[in-house]
Amino acid sequence: MLNKSIMDGDNPDLTEERMKGAFDTDKMAAVIYGSEKFAIRRREITESISRIPQLADSKPFSFMTREEKISESCRKLSVLSEHWNQLIDTNNEEEALHLYREVLGLEGHAFSLHETMFIPSLVAQANDEQQEKWLGRAKRREIIGCYAQTEMGHGTNLRALETTATYYPSTQEFILHTPTETALKWWPGALGKSSNYAVVVADLVIRDTHYGAHPFMVQLRDEKTHNPLPGITVGDIGPKMAFNGADNGFLGFNQYKLPRDHMLMRHSRVEENGTYTKPPHAKIGYSSMVKVRSRMAMDQGLFMVSALVIAVRYSAVRRQGFLDDKSREVKVLDYQTQQHRLFPSIARAYAFIFCGFETIQLYDQLLIDVKNGDTSGMSDLHALTSGLKSVVTHQTGEGIEQARMACGGHGYSMASYISEIYGVAIGGCTYEGENMVMLLQLARYLVKSVELVKTGKSKELGPMMNYLAEPDTQIDLTSGPEAYVKVFQHAARRQVWKATDKFHQLMESGQSRDIAWNNSAVELTRASRLHTRLYIMETFIRRVSSISDVSIKKVLIDLVNVHVNYEVLDIGTYALEHVSSTQLDSIRSQLYSSLDTLRPNAVSLIDSFQISDMQLRSVLGRRDGHVYTNLFEWAKASPLNQTHVLPSVNQYLKPMMDKAKL
């Protein structure tokens, strides 16, 4: 059996799809998750979780109020705490994240920021003594932490953060203070009600000199009573578009005293007498953000996959309309429009995850390098992850929304759960740096790269930038996926040079650097997107080329073909400067035939991600495909259906109707 999801009693339409799969889904899972070992561990963890009934949702999540969701996730966390060591290797971040995803889903919880930013901040920013003091406690979850940087008035522009940490040599203390309402910390996940500690980012002030954003370890609540400590105002910022299982919070300080050794001092220091030592790289304090951004291609890829698992499985059991055979309605997955809606997103999801593995490894290596005093890789990774974060979040949002529409009316129901996935995923367009702003960060790097080429210093170009120095060449589209890479290289190079030239010309015409930059910004963001999409395509092709298993490689090449054809058509206006409209027509035909080729493997491709029903929380996406019976059961579970007549009917509608009858 190649598709390992086949089970007796499943919807026969799904079983039929799984029988068609031409590759082993366990082997594909090993490729997706980077190793057979981790793919097996994922399955083992999922299996072990299923044997602990208290870890299941106590009722359908979509019917819970916000308070119930928060309480439910805390209940599960307390159950988890009894099983942690049996379930996972607690030193393995990927195992921990898998466990969190499986048990707690994606709506957020008390530890949302603890693993993703609080601990990473301590790892990257705290010195050895500080790690000794706090890291173990944090890892053992004796304390709960979050990352409090954004303020009500400033998130993007970190240099304008208003919260101050003023050092007084006489007492060897910092005084943390929130000078205005707009200086309230606003947004940090799990800050409002759950965390008792936070890494707080504040403007360091010593003897009236402002040294800018620095991280501090701050206790917010009493460890015994969980009450806020004197001088601290903290609470929840209220319901959000999604992610409502998390208590994103506000935080204010009223002359709050903090011992000197609570500034995280691995890279910059304040001595007892107030002498300041600056870090080896000005932006080293931003590393927790780079860490999360380096994860985002992977995490967003998985959000998109969740929506696609739902939409593809449902499309295989949903029958509506006819093709040739008029005796039986077709699976909607057979419509070309449905395939065009879903398959390019499957390809992107695979591509994002492959990129994600690369950037996570790059961050881990950078962390080691920085600890050894080498900060030279920081700019490259900052530029790469800034662009990648922006492109993947935007395309993931598009892909999830298409997946929702691909499910018709039922896609709009919370029974599909796609709207929640969408709401959580598109938060990523904003958090960790608003997308436009981060595209402009990459653009700075691209402009500098063109300047290097222009001044004959191409040898100094960073990784992935050499193509900017190469001349345009003839493109032979019959030479395989590499030809499509060439199209992207041509398009990206042209746009990067065009945007840079515009910026330079505006400065030469007398505009200041900042104004010229702003007046070139749309062109610059376009350059960043093309450059990033080129990187994604190259990584995808490189990863697939490295695979040795024949059946896996074959289907992934089919997926690459969908990807490259779709991507080139998607940048048609840029591509037309390098390929003819006749060539674009032929790419279009190739795309349609590549959709056809992929069709028999569609269900197996998404099954290979091995995302459990528990995590999916979707009636439409159930592994067994029994959608309709369960849709009815789900609706019956609605709190509105627990009584025949609602109190509001008796209170308002009935008297109103009765009055109308008089």
Ligand SMILES: CCCCCCCC/C=C\CCCCCCCCCCCC(=O)SCCNC(=O)CCNC(=O)[C@H](O)C(C)(C)COP(=O)(O)OP(=O)(O)OC[C@H]1O[C@@H](n2cnc3c(N)ncnc32)[C@H](O)[C@@H]1OP(=O)(O)O
């Ligand atoms: C996401 C993880 C999820 C984990 C999944 C777990 C699975 C569980 C499943 C489901 C759970 C649900 C998932 C949801 C999880 C939600 C988590 C939410 C987490 C969100 C946390 C936050 O948002 S924290 C706050 C983030 N804030 C920002 O990102 C702010 C953005 N702004 C900035 O970063 C900076 O202000 C700026 C970079 C835009 C500008 O900085 P600055 O003004 O100081 O610099 P300049 O623009 O002048 O540039 C000068 C120079 O510096 C270079 N530079 C800037 N930054 C860096 C850097 N980091 N590294 C290296 N170099 C840098 C810049 O390029 C310039 O260089 P030049 O050479 O001069 O050009």
Ligand SMILES: Cc1cc2nc3c(=O)[nH]c(=O)nc-3n(C[C@H](O)[C@H](O)[C@H](O)COP(=O)(O)OP(=O)(O)OC[C@H]3O[C@@H](n4cnc5c(N)ncnc54)[C@H](O)[C@@H]3O)c2cc1C
């Ligand atoms: C779900 C979620 C979770 C979050 N979790 C945390 C957390 O745990 N900790 C934390 O500290 N923060 C957190 N945040 C806050 C988040 O990091 C910020 O909201 C984000 O960095 C964007 O900043 P902003 O809100 O100031 O947006 P703004 O900068 O105000 O953006 C508004 C608009 O202005 C534009 N803009 C701003 N500056 C520029 C510029 N220089 N050039 C061009 N355009 C510009 C933007 O592109 C955007 O269109 C979270 C946010 C969300 C939504």
